[in-house]
Amino acid sequence: MDNILCIFRREFRSxxxxxxxxxxxxxxxxxxxxxxxxxxxxxxxxxxxxxxGIIPLLFVFFVPAISMRLLAEEKKSGTIELLFTYPIRDAxxxxxxxxxxxxxxxxxxxxxxxxxxxxxTLGNLDAGQVISGYIGLFLLGAAYLAIGIxxxxxxxxxxxxxxxxxxxxxxxxxxxxxxxFVPTSLANILEYxxxxxxxxxxxxxxxxxxxxxxxxxxxxxxxxxxxxxxxRRKGD
Amino acid sequence: MIQLAKVTKSYSGVKAVDDVTLSIPSGxxxxxxxxxxxxxxxxxxxxxxxxxxxxxxIQVDGLDTIEQSLEVRRKIGYLPEMAPVYQDINVLxxxxxxxxxxxxxxxxxxxxxxxxxxxxxxxxxxHKDVGQLSKGYRxxxxxxxxxxHDPDIVVLDxxxxxxDPNQIAEIRALIKELGREKTVILSxxxxxxxxxxxxxxxxxxxxxxxxxxTPEGLQANxxxxxxFITAVKTAAGDVAAKTRQIAGVEEARPISSTQGVxxxxxxxxxxxxxxxxxxxxxxxxxxxxxxMAQESRSLEEVFRNLTxxxx
Numbered sequence: 001m002d003n004i005l006c007i008f009r010r011e012f013r014s015x016x017x018x019x020x021x022x023x024x025x026x027x028x029x030x031x032x033x034x035x036x037x038x039x040x041x042x043x044x045x046x047x048x049x050x051x052x053g054i055i056p057l058l059f060v061f062f063v064p065a066i067s068m069r070l071l072a073e074e075k076k077s078g079t080i081e082l083l084f085t086y087p088i089r090d091a092x093x094x095x096x097x098x099x100x101x102x103x104x105x106x107x108x109x110x111x112x113x114x115x116x117x118x119x120x121t122l123g124n125l126d127a128g129q130v131i132s133g134y135i136g137l138f139l140l141g142a143a144y145l146a147i148g149i150x151x152x153x154x155x156x157x158x159x160x161x162x163x164x165x166x167x168x169x170x171x172x173x174x175x176x177x178x179x180x181f182v183p184t185s186l187a188n189i190l191e192y193x194x195x196x197x198x199x200x201x202x203x204x205x206x207x208x209x210x211x212x213x214x215x216x217x218x219x220x221x222x223x224x225x226x227x228x229x230x231x232r233r234k235g236d
Numbered sequence: 237m238i239q240l241a242k243v244t245k246s247y248s249g250v251k252a253v254d255d256v257t258l259s260i261p262s263g264x265x266x267x268x269x270x271x272x273x274x275x276x277x278x279x280x281x282x283x284x285x286x287x288x289x290x291x292x293x294i295q296v297d298g299l300d301t302i303e304q305s306l307e308v309r310r311k312i313g314y315l316p317e318m319a320p321v322y323q324d325i326n327v328l329x330x331x332x333x334x335x336x337x338x339x340x341x342x343x344x345x346x347x348x349x350x351x352x353x354x355x356x357x358x359x360x361x362x363h364k365d366v367g368q369l370s371k372g373y374r375x376x377x378x379x380x381x382x383x384x385h386d387p388d389i390v391v392l393d394x395x396x397x398x399x400d401p402n403q404i405a406e407i408r409a410l411i412k413e414l415g416r417e418k419t420v421i422l423s424x425x426x427x428x429x430x431x432x433x434x435x436x437x438x439x440x441x442x443x444x445x446x447x448x449x450t451p452e453g454l455q456a457n458x459x460x461x462x463x464f465i466t467a468v469k470t471a472a473g474d475v476a477a478k479t480r481q482i483a484g485v486e487e488a489r490p491i492s493s494t495q496g497v498x499x500x501x502x503x504x505x506x507x508x509x510x511x512x513x514x515x516x517x518x519x520x521x522x523x524x525x526x527x528m529a530q531e532s533r534s535l536e537e538v539f540r541n542l543t544x545x546x547x
Contacts (some may be wrong), residue, residue, distance in 0.1 A: 017325070
């Protein structure tokens with residue numbers, strides 16, 4: 001646990017030592033803010049539907065940008081060789097780095113608290129729905145991030161890590177949008193695999209274990225594959 | 237005490253390290269010497285638990301590098317080739333980070349860091365980012381991270397590569413000082429490096445150990461083998477073939493032959509001087525010796541011979 005904390009601290013700090021965190025924060029808030037303000041008075045309703053609608057799509061682009069460097073950068077610069085010879089397990093490296101990136105996503109989401117605060121001054125906002133919506137967003141980001149850290153573990157090129165993470169995330173994002181085109185027998189399976197289906201369930205205000213399990217298994221599989229990929233250095 | 241027993245490592249079928257058995261007692265400064273891609277780095281990576289051997293066993297103080305990997309890692313400090321340390325962090329923060337990972341207790345930490353800074357000469361760059369440092373300073377930061385937890389064993393992969401002569405001298409002095417209390421394993425492809433610092437030399441070629449001796453031993457071996465060049469004037473006959481019949485001659489190679497003068501390079505086994513025998517042969521055969529010069533074989537030559545591609 002100490003080891004994980006150690007990796008987490010260094011990784012989280014290095015996000016803010018480099019421009020990456022600020023760039024991601026700025027563009028994310030700029031785009032989210034644009035959609036929020038343009039729709040707010042148009043819809044004229046005291047809810048966060050536009051925000052909860054647009055952030056899952058934004059995450060498809062922004063989370064891979066956050067996760068791409070996690071392992072790829074250390075593999076490229078060779079610094080990971082030292083980490084591997086310190087008394088620390090591969091899985092601890094993966095989890096520590098994952099949590100650091102998750103921390104950045106949490107920061108991202110905290111900045112968006114401005115929107116519910118604004119809306120609540122204008123009308124009657126359903127607090128329960130907002131809270132469950134944010135829990136959903138956090139889980140969604142965590143799942144994309146697990147995909148991202150896996151992508152970062154299989155390459156030493158950050159661009160490749162970004163593209164792979166983006167493609168896989170987009171795949172899970174798009175699944176429930178193409179249900180119309182597939183036979184009904186398949187539709188149920190695809191719907192269950194679709195990430196936004198689970199998110200929208202939670203965002204509606206019902207935190208069902210079915211949906212939570214989906215996100216947690218996604219996170220678990222991503223982290224498992226990532227630490228498995230790291231141990232591939234061990235050769236045959 | 238580090239023990240490698242029949243260690244083999246292959247990368248997709250190609251053997252990088254091939255059936256190496258080696259025992260390194262505590263307090264030795266051992267130099268791995270070999271051409272590039274001989275298996276030095278792979279051997280070091282296996283000792284430091286970066287990766288496990290494909291076959292065989294490595295034990296450090298009786299602890300297995302696979303089964304008790306974390307315990308072994310606590311005993312070892314490692315400086316990989318090119319000293320890959322984080323660029324975006326200042327030296328002091330970096331050393332603190334390593335202390336965190338190495339679990340150095342807060343009360344000992346200040347003293348430990350201060351000592352290592354002094355030892356590696358890092359006082360002036362403490363608050364600079366590692367990325368801004370010169371190659372020499374980066375190497376020293378690498379050394380500092382390898383030693384900050386005061387390990388019994390220090391493994392250094394090409395510690396002086398890319399440094400200027402002054403920096404090389406400094407690092408060598410540091411290694412020698414280290415060797416007084418610790419086991420040091422270093423790798424290099426520069427011969428004078430091991431001669432200057434090591435108490436034992438292991439020459440590796442194509443994944444196998446081809447020599448294992450003290451620097452003095454290797455040197456003696458090199459000098460013991462007599463080599464001389466001679467020029468002989470003779471009307472007819474194959475000088476080389478007859479010379480080979482002298483007991484003790486390992487090789488007699490014709491170098492040139494012009495206008496009745498044959499030039500040869502004659503090599504004899506360790507500790508044997510065949511010049512006298514050659515003289516008597518020449519008298520018998522009525523050859524006129526025009527020239528005879530002893531060639532002393534340097535350690536470089538021993539190294540080249542041991543690591544030739546065709547061996």
